[in-house]
Amino acid sequence: MSFTITFDASLKVKRGPHAKNLFRHIARDVDQAADHYFPQRNVNIVPARTPLNVTRVNDGAGGFRWPVTIDGRPPSDEFDDYLKHRLRSVHRPLRRDAVLMRPIVLQLDPTWFATQNSDWRENHLSAEARRYMAAAMDWVCAEFGQPNVVGWSLHLDEYHPQIQVLMTPVTEDGRLSQMEFFKGPHDLKRQHSALRAAVAASGYDVEHRVTERSREHLSSSDFQARADRLRAGAMKLDLDIAETEAIAMRLRSRVSVVDNREAELASREREAAAAREALQQALLRAREAEQSARRAQANAVRALDDANSERSRLEQASARLESLPPYFERWLDRTTSKDGTPLRERFDRDRAKMRRQAGAPIYNDSMTPTKPRPGVEY
Structure with missing residues (x-):
């Protein structure tokens, strides 16, 4: 060939x-x-x-x-x-x-x-x-x-x-x-x-x-004109081929861009789903913490109420112990028991014992005003 x-x-x-x-x-x-x-x-x-x-x-x-x-x-x-x-x-x-x-x-x-x-x-x-x-x-x-x-x-x-x-x-x-x-x-x-x-x-x-x-x-000079026409036709064909290739290249580029965008959107959707799940877990933990705080607050209120009630009871008991009529005070100071012990001493011992049992502070003699005691009468 x-x-x-x-x-x-x-x-x-x-x-x-x-x-x-x-x-x-x-x-x-x-x-x-x-x-x-x-x-x-x-x-x-x-x-x-x-x-x-x-x-x-x-x-x-x-x-x-x-x-x-x-x-x-x-x-x-x-x-x-x-x-x-x-x-x-x-x-x-x-x-x-x-x-x-x-x-x-x-x-x-x-x-x-x-x-x-x-x-x-x-x-x-x-x-x-x-x-x-x-x-x-x-x-x-x-x-x-x-x-x-x-x-x-x-x-x-x-x-x-x-x-x-x-x-x-x-x-x-x-x-x-x-x-x-x-x-x-x-x-x-x-x-x-x-x-x-x-x-x-x-x-x-x-x-x-x-x-x-x-x-x-x-x-022939005519051939040059025909050759020019053929060359122009070939150039147009080449241009068409180049344009087709350019369009195909642009389409491939667009497909690649679309694929990349789809992959990016899928990634963002996964991230958004993970973020929603994390938010739901955080809200659940927050609700549980709020409920625990409310229960703790209710327990604290009940404990405070109980403490206030106990304090009131103790204060009332202490007031009852401290508030004695004057004639009863005089009687305690003048009277003795059969064994010769002044009733005042026995009363103070019993009162101190009751205070200890009630949880109230114990007052010693230095904490209460002393009174001159008259002689014991028989």
Whole structure:
């Protein structure tokens, strides 16, 4: 099975901001690595894969090197610096409408990647893919002159791997002339065939037959209009696919958010149930404590009532003991018992005994006023 290879040099870059925008588009990986981010209009770009791109700028000594930041400028500005350096070799003043660059797109057949290197997104390009693309770059440098290659970038962050080359058409005698490098349909057909032969020499099973697309592109201006329409249709399809993927991503994100919210609500419901249970237990303990306090208060009131009753009884008993008629006092002081003991002494002993039994304080003689006792009469 043979495969095609894309060689697209249809774009023309003149004066104005187009060149700088193209530099920032092609060298987006090195710019972002240096913390310079510029908006990209290509919806096919997968930003997460941009760091996998490989970008090089002409070093002016027959090779290519990694672009770097100079004085804080984006690394992509090195493309502009080299372009200006190369254009200084042009002997005549540049026209206003001069074509400064012809970008070239080189791409192996997507079918080849699907069948021979289908894991390129996960495991990078295979050794064969790198060899075939290197052969294509060698052909570009040989065809247009290495000093005319401002720089190139291998893009791995789009749907299919491709090399984008920036070529400025400066002739060996110091003229800026794209027509010297793209002389017409016949010469463009030759370039297609030469590129296929160069890549086939590296082992790529290339389709040498010029397809209908190639014939129309090379020989008819109408094909460019049809190609533009096809490209616009493909871009719209890509936009629709990207939009569908974005919608699917948003839906997945919303599902994830809903799942997280449901989990959070379930957690809050469990916490609320635990809080309600704790509150019910606390209310139950509070009611039990209130009932215990009421019982203790009732017991205290009853004890106080009992104490007050006992105190009243004792006070009444003590009052009865203390309140004796005067004539009875005189009788006690004058009378003696049969054994000769004064009744006063016996009465005091008995009264003290009754006080002890009643729990009332015992008063000794020093606590009661003493009375002079008359002699005992017989």
